[in-house]
Amino acid sequence: MNTFFEDFATFAPALVGGLRISLLLTGASLLFGLPIGLIFAFGVTAKNKILRFVSVFFVEVGRGAPALVLLQLMYYGLPNANITLSSLASACLALTWTTAAYSGELIRGGLQAVPEGEIEGSEALGMSRADTMRFVIIPQGMRIALPSLMGFAVLLFQTTSLAYSVAVPELMSQAYSTGSSTFKYLTVFIAAGLLYAAISIPATWLSVWLEKSMSKHL
Amino acid sequence: MDMLLAILIGLPMTILVTVLALLIGSVLALPLVAGLRSHNRFVWLLCRGLVDLLRGIPPVVWLFILYYGISVGVIRLTSLQAGVLGLGLVAAAYLAEIYRGALTAVHAGQWEASSALGLDRATIWARIIAPQAWRAAIPAYTTFAIGLLKDSSIASTIGVAEIVFMSNHYARQSGGSITVYFVAAAVYIVLSVPLGMLSRKIDIRMRKTVTR
Numbered sequence: 364m365n366t367f368f369e370d371f372a373t374f375a376p377a378l379v380g381g382l383r384i385s386l387l388l389t390g391a392s393l394l395f396g397l398p399i400g401l402i403f404a405f406g407v408t409a410k411n412k413i414l415r416f417v418s419v420f421f422v423e424v425g426r427g428a429p430a431l432v433l434l435q436l437m438y439y440g441l442p443n444a445n446i447t448l449s450s451l452a453s454a455c456l457a458l459t460w461t462t463a464a465y466s467g468e469l470i471r472g473g474l475q476a477v478p479e480g481e482i483e484g485s486e487a488l489g490m491s492r493a494d495t496m497r498f499v500i501i502p503q504g505m506r507i508a509l510p511s512l513m514g515f516a517v518l519l520f521q522t523t524s525l526a527y528s529v530a531v532p533e534l535m536s537q538a539y540s541t542g543s544s545t546f547k548y549l550t551v552f553i554a555a556g557l558l559y560a561a562i563s564i565p566a567t568w569l570s571v572w573l574e575k576s577m578s579k580h581l
Numbered sequence: 582m583d584m585l586l587a588i589l590i591g592l593p594m595t596i597l598v599t600v601l602a603l604l605i606g607s608v609l610a611l612p613l614v615a616g617l618r619s620h621n622r623f624v625w626l627l628c629r630g631l632v633d634l635l636r637g638i639p640p641v642v643w644l645f646i647l648y649y650g651i652s653v654g655v656i657r658l659t660s661l662q663a664g665v666l667g668l669g670l671v672a673a674a675y676l677a678e679i680y681r682g683a684l685t686a687v688h689a690g691q692w693e694a695s696s697a698l699g700l701d702r703a704t705i706w707a708r709i710i711a712p713q714a715w716r717a718a719i720p721a722y723t724t725f726a727i728g729l730l731k732d733s734s735i736a737s738t739i740g741v742a743e744i745v746f747m748s749n750h751y752a753r754q755s756g757g758s759i760t761v762y763f764v765a766a767a768v769y770i771v772l773s774v775p776l777g778m779l780s781r782k783i784d785i786r787m788r789k790t791v792t793r
Contacts, residue, residue, distance in 0.1 A: 424766055432762055432766050435762055440752075440758070443759045522639070525738075528738055548649035548650050552645045556643070
């Protein structure tokens with residue numbers, strides 16, 4: 364047991380450095396993915412055929428294909444279309460796609476859960492459609508969608524562990540290279556697992572708490 | 582066409598990994614959900630901790646722990662064994678939560694009525710509660726199963742020759758092209774669409790026979 368902690372201490376700097384890249388990748392994917400998801404939320408039911416087709420395509424492929432396939436598509440596939448991105452950029456692009464697809468559906472669910480009366484009320488007050496969306500529907504819909512978006516963010520953080528397969532130097536790939544140089548695979552992967560758990564378990568608790576406290580205000 | 586065939590060689594493995602992991606998960610989730618409903622604080626804490634840990638650590642880490650981690654000892658798992666076991670353990674934790682939610686969806690009156698009729702506990706569980714809870718669990722269960730189908734691709738990282746592994750293999754052999762990955766994505770989508778439709782159909786039929 365003692366050697367486990369000693370090894371843990373030796374591996375810690377590399378692993379924590381990897382964890383920072385995992386978190387960076389999660390943050391960047393959410394930063395780009397969520398606004399696109401909001402557009403998709405409207406796009407999949409839009410009257411404009413092109414917008415609807417594009418939205419449905421990206422949402423269905425983003426949710427239907429495994430994240431691993433999207434990562435490899437961006438990293439190994441794109442260079443054949445004469446677009447070569449760094450490993451971090453291609454992983455970010457792939458996970459942004461995943462984020463936009465899933466959050467698009469979650470946001471759409473949230474917007475649809477806003478009571479019809481809110482729209483009728485806004486119409487009665489003479490608000491324009493854009494204003495109704497901007498000030499009435501979107502704020503309430505986002506509040507309804509927030510707990511499930513939090514839940515998705517935790518899953519996304521876990522999914523970044525797959526980015527090791529496209530050579531992003533995140534937590535999993537740091538663990539793998541440490542393991543292959545010291546042969547202490549068991550220790551280093553348990554250490555990496557605990558680091559992932561240390562972020563995702565409290566984050567899950569937070570999303571459960573958020574859901575409970577939000578439901579009071581709806 | 583060549584490409585599609587090369588990818589589809591991995592299809593049986595994808596289905597095998599998914600089905601076996603789902604089986605292991607469905608069975609192991611039962612003791613877990615019993616523990617989550619236990620009044621014994623120690624048992625509850627143990628199961629709660631286990632479920633949180635299994636869900637809090639990414640599946641790929643579990644696969645690596647099982648495949649590379651315990652290969653040093655006496656037991657050495659093959660990549661298929663490690664993949665199925667790892668995904669099965671993670672599935673058990675998620676399914677335990679799904680079962681737990683489904684059990685709370687069964688109306689308390691069902692318990693009261695069964696006791697009032699003088700049924701013993703085993704009969705109440707087997708004949709009254711479990712069939713209704715199962716119906717309530719179906720939508721979440723099938724959503725999870727579709728997710729697991731996609732997660733089975735993670736087993737390619739430890740060398741299980743399923744769809745993603747085969748597409749990579751083909752991409753490397755043929756000098757690579759972006760189409761391979763789109764075809765692989767399409768295979769997963771084609772697999773999951775009918776599953777989703779089936780689940781909605783069963784759910785609508787089952788819903789009629791659940792009390793609220």
